[in-house]
Amino acid sequence: MTTREGNTNLKRRKNDQSRLLLSTFGLAVFTIVSSRGLHLVSDGLTTTPPCLCIDSVPHAVKSTDRPRIASTATASPSMDTSWFSDTRVRVVVSFFLIGHLWAVIGRPLEFATQGPFGASPSASAWYAPVRAYSQFAYLDHGYAFFAPDPGPSHFFEAAITNSFGEIVERKFPDLTVQWPRLLYHRHFMLAEFLNDVHQPPIQPPPEIAGNPVELERFMRGRRRFESVRDSILKHLRYHHPESKVAIRRVEHRQPGLPEFFGDNVSVADQRLLRVLFDTIDGLRVPTSDPAPTTEPLETPEPLETSNAEAVLPSESTP
Amino acid sequence: MNNEAHGRFGIAAYFRQWTDAWDRFWFTPTSPHTLAVIRIATGLMLLYSHLVIAFNLSSFLGDTAWIDNETIAAIHGGKFGPSDAARTYLWWFSSPFAIWTHHLMAIAVTACFAAGLMTRVAAPLAWFLQLMLVHRMTGTLFGLDQVMTMLAMYLMLAPCGAVFSVDRWLNRRYAARISERRIFRWLLPAAEPSVSANIATRLIQIHLCVIYLFGGLWKARGTTWWDGTSIWFAISNAQYQSIDVTWLGRYPTLFSMLAHVTVFWEVFYCALVWPKLTRPIVLGIAVAVHLGIALFLGMITFGVIMIVANMAFIAPTIWMQTGARLRARNQTIVPKQLPVSGPLAT
Numbered sequence: 080m081t082t083r084e085g086n087t088n089l090k091r092r093k094n095d096q097s098r099l100l101l102s103t104f105g106l107a108v109f110t111i112v113s114s115r116g117l118h119l120v121s122d123g124l125t126t127t128p129p130c131l132c133i134d135s136v137p138h139a140v141k142s143t144d145r146p147r148i149a150s151t152a153t154a155s156p157s158m159d160t161s162w163f164s165d166t167r168v169r170v171v172v173s174f175f176l177i178g179h180l181w182a183v184i185g186r187p188l189e190f191a192t193q194g195p196f197g198a199s200p201s202a203s204a205w206y207a208p209v210r211a212y213s214q215f216a217y218l219d220h221g222y223a224f225f226a227p228d229p230g231p232s233h234f235f236e237a238a239i240t241n242s243f244g245e246i247v248e249r250k251f252p253d254l255t256v257q258w259p260r261l262l263y264h265r266h267f268m269l270a271e272f273l274n275d276v277h278q279p280p281i282q283p284p285p286e287i288a289g290n291p292v293e294l295e296r297f298m299r300g301r302r303r304f305e306s307v308r309d310s311i312l313k314h315l316r317y318h319h320p321e322s323k324v325a326i327r328r329v330e331h332r333q334p335g336l337p338e339f340f341g342d343n344v345s346v347a348d349q350r351l352l353r354v355l356f357d358t359i360d361g362l363r364v365p366t367s368d369p370a371p372t373t374e375p376l377e378t379p380e381p382l383e384t385s386n387a388e389a390v391l392p393s394e395s396t397p
Numbered sequence: 398m399n400n401e402a403h404g405r406f407g408i409a410a411y412f413r414q415w416t417d418a419w420d421r422f423w424f425t426p427t428s429p430h431t432l433a434v435i436r437i438a439t440g441l442m443l444l445y446s447h448l449v450i451a452f453n454l455s456s457f458l459g460d461t462a463w464i465d466n467e468t469i470a471a472i473h474g475g476k477f478g479p480s481d482a483a484r485t486y487l488w489w490f491s492s493p494f495a496i497w498t499h500h501l502m503a504i505a506v507t508a509c510f511a512a513g514l515m516t517r518v519a520a521p522l523a524w525f526l527q528l529m530l531v532h533r534m535t536g537t538l539f540g541l542d543q544v545m546t547m548l549a550m551y552l553m554l555a556p557c558g559a560v561f562s563v564d565r566w567l568n569r570r571y572a573a574r575i576s577e578r579r580i581f582r583w584l585l586p587a588a589e590p591s592v593s594a595n596i597a598t599r600l601i602q603i604h605l606c607v608i609y610l611f612g613g614l615w616k617a618r619g620t621t622w623w624d625g626t627s628i629w630f631a632i633s634n635a636q637y638q639s640i641d642v643t644w645l646g647r648y649p650t651l652f653s654m655l656a657h658v659t660v661f662w663e664v665f666y667c668a669l670v671w672p673k674l675t676r677p678i679v680l681g682i683a684v685a686v687h688l689g690i691a692l693f694l695g696m697i698t699f700g701v702i703m704i705v706a707n708m709a710f711i712a713p714t715i716w717m718q719t720g721a722r723l724r725a726r727n728q729t730i731v732p733k734q735l736p737v738s739g740p741l742a743t
Contacts (some may be wrong), residue, residue: 158582159556160426163592169424176423176596183604189613217531217546219483224540227619229627230634260447260639261698265537267636269463272536279465296478304476307536310468317461333633336626336646346635349683372519388596 082109123174182209182218190221231332232267233274233355235313238322274310276327328355402682422600426590428713432514432557432597436520436706439548440699443527446545447504449481453637454500455589457534460491464536472535479587485532489625503530513562517584541699542708547604555597556586561720601709606667615664622660632693639695659686670710683707 162168185206192199206213213219240249249256252266279302287293308326316326330353338344344351450457460466470488473481490496503526509519529550531542556566568575568585575581621627629652632642645652663684669675683703691700 081662108520119448149536158586159577159591159593163424169420173423176600180603183607187607191611204505208687214482215484216527217483217528217543219481221615222543222608223615224612225627225631226612226615226622228621229630229634232634234636259449260695261541262453264541264696264698265449265457268539269537273466285403289708295483299477303472306468306471306477307464310465311463313464313465314456314461319498324720333630333635336649337630339633346633346638346641354430366690 105352137174178209178212182213182216182268185209185221186213187222229333231330232271233328233330234270235273235326236327238325238327239315239319240325241319242321269311270328271303273307274330274355276300276307277328277355277357278304328357329353330355412665414560420450423596424592425595426592427555427595428590428597428717429559429586429588429594430561430713430716432552432555432594433531433559433561433709434716435548435601435705435708436516436557436733437511437553438547438708439552439702440507440523442541442702442705443545443549444507444511444696445503445524446732447507447530450534451500451504452497455493457495457537458490459478460497464534466491469484469533469535473532483532483535485529485557487529487533490704492531492655499526502526510572513564515584516558516564517556517586520549523548524553539699541702542627544608544699544702548601548702548706551597551600555601556591557594557597561590561716565594575603598709601706605706605709606670607664609663609741613666616660616663622656625649626658627656628652634694637694637696639697641692642693658682662686678709680707686737691708 106337131316155225163172189198189202189206192202210219237249237251239249241247251256251257251270254263257263259265278297280301283294283297311326315326332351332353334344334346334348334351338356339346347380405666418549455461456463464472466488471477473483473488475481480708487496487499503523505524506519506522506723510523527546531538531546534542559568563587565588568587571581571585575585616622616627619627621630624638629646632638633644662679666679666683670679684707687700687703687707689700690703691697
């Protein structure tokens, strides 16, 4: 055997060992989830077997015994216990349970498989039959709490100009105004929602120009943002009827460790704020520049107004 | 031939083991005590949420809300993207009188649910009204609403008002009359083990496993959860921060360890919460993590409701013993024997 063949064999053996290790790990996880999850779990949790009677000590039920729910009870069983002793009922209920669990897992799975071109087709196909149920029952969540990375937070500021020309600026959310904390958090989520739905008023990217479905989605995205923004402006105008109202979105990033400890940049430092522009003109959009804007609140603010009431041009100072 | 017969028998036995396990897992009766405790906590949290909204009702419901009726109907109705089934009649509620009447009803029903008064009726109503509310309040919701609605949905399946409730008091007070009619026995159920209590408990448990699994998998997609800086970026977020713990940043070993433990715990929660050996550790970490979120990240409500959901893994006997001890303290009578039942009995 040549040295080259020896090396190849060694590599192959190492690869085999890695695969074996991976397979063993995968099998172990599967065993824990499936066996522990159903069979052994039931045993584990019923080592002290289930007692169906409320007036006696538990029965000793062998793990291999088929559960006879009604017959093991020494006291009269509850109404639903006798109902569930019928196998047909258990089969029907099992059917519904499986359907429900399908919906419970469907959306998080689809959401977790999101990529640049949408969700995995198989995950979407899996979720499709239970999508409507999941949406109505409010089960359609991704559960990506502080994930994939804890990012910056957002708020919006409103410039309210009264009939005398005086400008009052209000921040949403604001801990000093919105109390208790839950109310503050709801306003915080509103600001995050406004940021999430934002889509700049730009021409569609050339790669989707020939795709009418993608094009329509792109255009609708902008209309959705405008609708949400206009609704927020409408709310502010309702509470300040004689005033002109404009809003701007602001991003508040966290300081890095060297900034915080080395440069004394506190978490509330103004340098961590960045005004988010609505329009793109090639010069003013800080798309991916991580460098903090020095004095963002004193720069010309992009105050967003509804089209119907162009109180303040979107690129002007109020 | 023998091998063939043995093979068939093997498959049948394997299938039988699965169905037995399924049966035991879902259809073993359990006592309602754990669910009753979860009902009280969930009901109070729902009530609190409704009351907080009530102080600012026009900001969340109606034509002048932050997100007005027209916009919310357009978002869900397919005007800006795919239509969805998250429908609610509240999209068409514009009159302050109608909105207030609806909300006061939600508050009253939720109070009944928390107190355990007519729970069989109050529980599904409380869930339904909450569902209608969350479909209207898109844009201002977060994890608290997801978990509260989930718990309310499962609680309505079980006789969660059979103990620690006004229903229990009524059941004792009018025991003779209740036993006469089936409808009364259903309306004011006795505090006995039932399959529906087990099904509700199991659904909460499994749903919680799904939440943590995908929460963990999502974190595993990020980079800061791997290099350990995620905890720093969470505690240094000014918008979330309620108690300043940025001093943790001076201890990279500590905060990175917290990040790694969080990811590992979330991903493996669905496996490690079931064996008796690891369950206390997993639940202990859950309490620690959610207390941390509640105290330091300003989400007291979310932290508390997650701890409440984790209570589904606590055996009913624990609550029975606690209840008995409290009664004994009041009456100075110690019961000789406590009923033990349910799949989580230890």
